[in-house]
Amino acid sequence: MTEILALLSDPSAWAALLTLIVLEVVLGIDNLIFISILSNKLPPEQQQLARRIGIGLALIMRLALLSMIAFIISLTTPVFDLGIVGPLNDYGEPTFETQFSWRDMILIAGGLFLLWKATKEIHHTMDVEESDETLDKHKGAGSITFNAAIAQIVALDMVFSIDSILTAVGMTDAVPIMMTAVIITVIVMLVAADPLANFINKNPTVVMLALGFLLMIGAVLIADGFGVHVPKGYIYAAMAFSALVETLNIVSRKARARKKAALETAAAPD
Template sequence: MDGVLSALVSLATLTFLESVLGFDNVLMVGLNVNKLPPRERPRARTIGMTGAMVMRIALLCSLNWVMGLTSPIIVVLAHPVSWRDLILIVGGAFLVWKATHEIYGEVEGDGHHGHGGQPERPVSFRRVIGEIMVLDIIFSLDSVITAVGMAQNLAIMITAVVLSMAIMMKFAAAIGDFISRHASFKVLALTFLVLIGVFLVIEGAGQHVSKGYIYIAMVFAFAVELLHMRRRSKAAQRAAATRAAQAESGREVA
């Protein structure tokens, strides 16, 4: 009985942790999917999230290989570097470049034109899926190593991954649609992807930084932006009411 209870507690804890740590994965998928026409987004979102789940399960089933990635292969400036470190550094740098490029397009462009005012080429479905899969590898590796450190039972780890991905898929569409409708939140989400990319590079360089700091800052920034959005909405309503009252007053005078 104690063994069953311990397994359930481990499963619940790991599922919660994987769901929280997977939010950056959901954010990345949502931002990439929103570049596609609306009719293609659900399919791309499903492929992206399913790919992340399959990647995690495949890595969990190759535990010896995954843990071998943490073994040093070279030494740079007296610091041992493993394949995991290299993957995190390269993946983090790619994420920083990608998010920075998207921020530039949002700030300097209008979403329909590229550099120099030229019409931007439509983003292909394959390209979006390819980018999602590349970043899935990075996030999956980090997630699986966390899972291995939290639990010893392969069945528990795989079940937790499946449950956490099901939870994330449930909210992925809503998160993506919300970001798509609100440009300020899109830029905010992109800045956090830059921060996560920097975190991955630092982690790969051997300096551990708790993701908790990133998530606390993310929640705070999103809460502040929600308050700003609420204030703008109220101001717009008051302005509309004032214009309506002025128009009504003008008709009465006439």
């Protein structure tokens, strides 16, 4: 209790908390996009429940991992070394790592899973041989079972949770601050889950954009596992720019639709 009171009176602790909340919310976007796309493939009456369970499990995993800080840090210890000397960069350092820790292997496995899942969904979306009736049947009408959706959400929750906690550990060593940031982040995810999923479901082009994001995130996870660290700022800047362009496209399409409806109304006989 004394430690918590000391943190409450420490301005640097509040600054660390606010910074960590922002970082955790940004990192949570990846997790939320995946949950939204996957839950939208379920029957409508199961979609909200799947999102709640997925986000709830993300909170439980993050808090459980925070209670095992020493174990999480140990995941960065190399487990084996391939002994391969890769090309050197301008600083004389290898461009990729040949030592792999459990964290690296988890990130690589998660990245491969994201690439497989996003590619499969893109192929399904672009399969022109399927009839419109079949596509409508698949869209949020049980094209995946509830248990299968939860299993896939849990698998990716683990990957994103480990990445999230390692980010928190790098920001502060105060566990109460990390736990508070995680809880606030998950609350934000809960509030944003339904609007984001509904928006994605109502705009087919946004689905493709979100799947593209998952492809990029999967590639970044694999690169990170091999020791090629891509600055997260570049990734999220690209995602934000793409989202802005798509927003302009949506606004433009709606404006054209309103104009067309107005012209048809004006041309209609009295």
